[in-house]
Amino acid sequence: MQFPESWLREFCNPPLSTQALADLLTMAGLEVEEMAPAAPPFTGIVVAEILEAEQHPNADKLRVCKVHAGPFSPDGPLQIVCGAPNARAGIKIPLATVGAELPPGEDGKPFKIGKGKLRGVExxxxxxxxxxxxxxxxxxGLLELPADAPVGTNLREYLQLDDTLFTLKLTPNLAHCLSVYGIAREVSALTGTPLTTPAIAAVAPQHDQQLPVRIEHTDLCGRFSGRVVRGVNPKAQTPDWMVQRLARCGQRTVSPLVDISNYVMFEYGRPSHIFDLDKIQGGLQVRWAREGETLKLLNGNTVTLDAQVGIIADEQAVESLAGIMGGDATAVSDDTRNIYIEAAFWWPAAVAGRSRRYNFSTDAGHRFERGVDPVGTVEHIERITALVQSICGGEAGPIDDQQPAMPQRAPVTLRVARASKVIGMPVSQADCAGVLGRLGLSFTEGEGTLTVTPPSWRFDIAIEEDLIEEVARVIGFDKLPQTPPLAPVSARVRVEAQRSRHTVRHALAALDFQETINFSFVEARWEQELAGNAHPIQVLNPIAAPLAVMRSSLVGSLIQVLKYNLARKAPRVRVFELGRVFVRDASVASTVSTVAGVRQPMKVAALAWGPKACAQWGVPEKAVDFFDLKGDLEALMAPRRATFRAAEHPALHPGRCAEVLLDGVSVGHIGELHPKWRQAYDLPSAPVLFELDLDAVQQRVVPVAQPVPRQQSVLRDLALVVAEGVPHDALMASLQDDPQQLIRQAVLFDIYRPSQPTADIAAGERSMAVRLELRDDDATLTEERIEATVASAVQRAAQAHGARLRA
Incomplete structure (x- = not known):
């Protein structure tokens, strides 16, 4: 919400400086996000009038002007050479006198005006x-000022440029502050300064024409008011004062009728719409849309509607999106002569989220989905009518006001003792009553209680805590005493067999990954393609149309982070995320921390792309591959040992994907991105990534003391010839499956594939060199036991996988 300070002070002018006023608003919950001057600094600029404008004798595009500047031209008109195309006699314009300083340029220095000579003319x-x-x-061209601008007046004073623009960052419960008058009402309550409420006089009807309106669905519209105004002039000029105020609220001028509607919206928080009456066929219907109906909006977009969207329609077509935006067919134009002014109360739930379905938002929808005062529709139509007649003329008819379903506000009781306990400082019943009175809330007093009937403009007051908040912020958060907490604080001890999430983060950071944090709602395409989830959980009110589903995997988020970095020419990307995913599960019941039918496990995922290591002279550059990331995963899980089994995953390359197992239980997948997704997401090469259950990663082995072995280990190397299809893990498992438990470890240290078949290695075979570690903790191993154990291991490998010793 942006507005000029001068407009606010017309309604309420407390004896506070600009900065003090900003601090007051922020401490009251209306955060001042930005303060900016209405105009940059400049001096010596005055209102002047061009008396003559003649062609420059030596330049086709220059004119020699005689300019009257009042007291700044005591010796007669000033001679000024100007190249503006609209420089002509009779207009009033800003004049920078000799010695004036224009706003600073790109170098930050002001530009000083002096006497000059252009093509030989001073x-x-x-x-x-x-x-x-x-x-x-x-x-x-030149900035043309109104004809009645007083010559010689300082331009900053005439245009009221010494003003400050406030930008408030309002939370959704502060809908009553989405207008200058609403903010002034808050300032009055906070400071005790009287609030100036301009009287809005009723416009006397000059004819009896009315437009028939039928409200078909009261769960959409609770009140609908309208008036016909005939004979308006849409080509009239919007007054400069209105243009200036709209501009300082961040709103550009469109046409006088649209400007008036926007002006009243910023003034009183009342969105309204002005129809071209002659383009309406028959009467109006206020109803929910029917499936498949379409509407061309004022922004040029044509949208297809459904039964969840409210509309205003005439007898032939849809004419407006209820509470959001009008339609192009009945928009006012330069040919408009008769208009229909509409102001309604739309239920917030009937407007919330509708505009985001069509990828846009409007000031009207922003206000209606938070709640707009239903009581002021007639009064604000009178205000709009008065402005229309003063600017565009016209004859007003009677107001048609229908109130089929006005909201009924339930009383809310405030317990003074409860307020003192929650706020953390003693407050009396008189203190609470004073605050409620200053806020304009009507109440009745009981024994230690105040019962408030929320006013029509306060949609945020529904429970006792809402009233306690009002008491605290009006008294002032800076008045709260600094007291230590009364409740005992006891640490929650984590079991030793579990490491914290922060420990997992630190472990990944130590492996040269950087953490990312992403939205839990993602594009439906990611779920279908990268997670194989054809029916993801839909978001009922997405913040943006693409982010329409809840993620069941972190893979899509990391791919998006990779794309973002590659678009900025990052040469190497190593990122990870700890985040929650959302999976349908009918067995989940609704509790304080769960939603029925939705399981929400935590996952950890990491992605690596580009060189394995940063460029340096001592190591040749090598692209990261599956085994590099596998090593990182094993380091993350250490001292627990993960095993890997070939598998398939929707996002990963079929031949370069493995399932990760801990103690025989699958906890996730690791692999290279599928080639078709690398191409679909426009990646120069495929990244490698893994995704694991965070609960499994957090588990760790509790250290157990073991005696130092009294006997030495014995190492034996074997060269086993096996078929290419024999998995490494299966071969190692068969070698270590020693019933006497003498083989403590089997490690592969070399693989040999001859370029051509040899006498001992046939085509389709490979030689795998394995080192066996043998040890008996109770006795020294003899050569006979060693040979027998090795022979038994070779025999097991031969039986299980057809392995043989290489000759």
Whole structure:
């Protein structure tokens, strides 16, 4: 919400400086996100009038102007050379006198005006455009001022440029502050300064024409008010004061009728819509849309509607999205002569999230989905009508006001003792009553209680804590005493066999990965392609149309992070994420921390792309591969030992994917991104990644003391010839499956594949060199026992996998 300070002070003008006012609003929960001057600094700019404008004798695009500047031209009109195309006699414009300083340029230094000579003609000043004064980006010519602008007046005073623009960052419960008057009401309550509420006089009807309106669904619209105004002039000029205020609220001028509607919205928080009456066929219907109906909006988009969207329709077509945006067919234009002014109360639940379905948002929808005062529709139509008549003329008819379902507010009781306990400082019943009175909340008092009936403009007051919050912020958060907590604090001890999530993060960071944090809602395409999830959990009210489903895998998020980095020319990417995923599970019941039918496990995933190590002279550059990431995963799990089994995963390369097992239980997958997804997501090469259950990663082995072995280990190397299809893990398992438990470890240290078949290695075979570690903790191994154990191991490998000793 952006607005100028001067407009706020017209409604409530507390004896506070600009900075003090900003601090007050922030401490009251209306965070001032930004304060900016309405205009950059400049001096010596005055209102002047061009008396003559003649062609420059030596330049086709220059004019020699005679300019009257009041007291700044005591010796007669000033001669100024100007190149603006609209420089002509009779207009009033800004004049930078000799010695004036224009706004700072890119170098941060102000530009000083002096006497000059252009093509042989002297110039005593400079006529300015809006862009040169940095009041707007318009550089089409001189800034033309109203004809009644007093010559010689300082331009900053005339245009009220010594103003400050406030930008508030409002939370959704502060819908009553989405207008200048609403903010002024808060300032009045906070400071005790009287609130100026302008009287809005009723406009006397000059004809009896009304537009028939039928409200078909009261769960969409609770009140609908409208008025016909005939004979307006849409080509009239929007007054400069209105244009200026709208601009300082961040709203550009469109046309006088649209500007008036926008002005009242910023003034009182009342969105409204003005229809071209002659384009409406018959009467209006207020209802939910029917499946398949379409509407061309004012922004040019054509949208297809469904039964979840509210509309205003005439007898032939849909004319407006209820509470969001009007339709193009009945929009006012330069040919409009008769209009219909509409102001309604739309239920917040009927508007919330609808505009985001169509990838846009509007000021009207922003207000209606939070709650707009249903009581002021008629009064605000009177205000709009008065402005229309003063600017565009016209004859007003009677107001048609229908109230089929006005909201009923339930009383809320505040217990003074409870307020003191929650706020953390003693407050009396008189203190609470004073705060509620200043806020304009009507209440009745009981024994230690105050019962409030929320006013029509406060949709955020529904429970006792809402009232306690009001008491605390009006009294002032800075008044709260600093007291230590009364409740005992006891640490929650984690079992030794489990490491914390932060420990997992630190372990991955030590392996040269950087953590990323991503949204839990993702594109439906990611779920279908990368997680194989054809029916993901839908988000009912997505913040953006693409982010429409809840993720069941972290893979899509990491791929998106990779794309983001590659778009910024990152040469190497190593990222990880710890995050929650969402999976349908009918066995999950609804509790404080769970949602029925949805399981929400935590996962950890990592992705590596690019060189294995940063470039340096001592190590040749090598692209990261499956085995590099596998080594990182094993380091993450140490001292527990993970095993790997060939598997398939929707996101991973079929021949370069493995299932990760801990103690024989699958805990995730590791592999290289599938070639078709590498191409689909426009990646220069495939990354490698893994995704694991975080609970499994957090488990660790508790250290157990063991005596130092009294006997030495014996090492024996074997060269076993096996078929290419024999898995490494299976071969190692058969070698270590020693019934006497003398073989403590089997480690592969070499693989040999001859280029051509040899006498001892046939085609389709390979030689795997394995080192066996043997040890008996109770006795020294004899050569006979060693030979027998090795022979038994070779025999087991031969029986299980057809292995044989290489000759």
């Amino acid at each position: 110039s005593f000043g400079m006529l300015c455009s809006a862009r040169e004064l940095k009041l707007s980006e318009d550089h089409g």
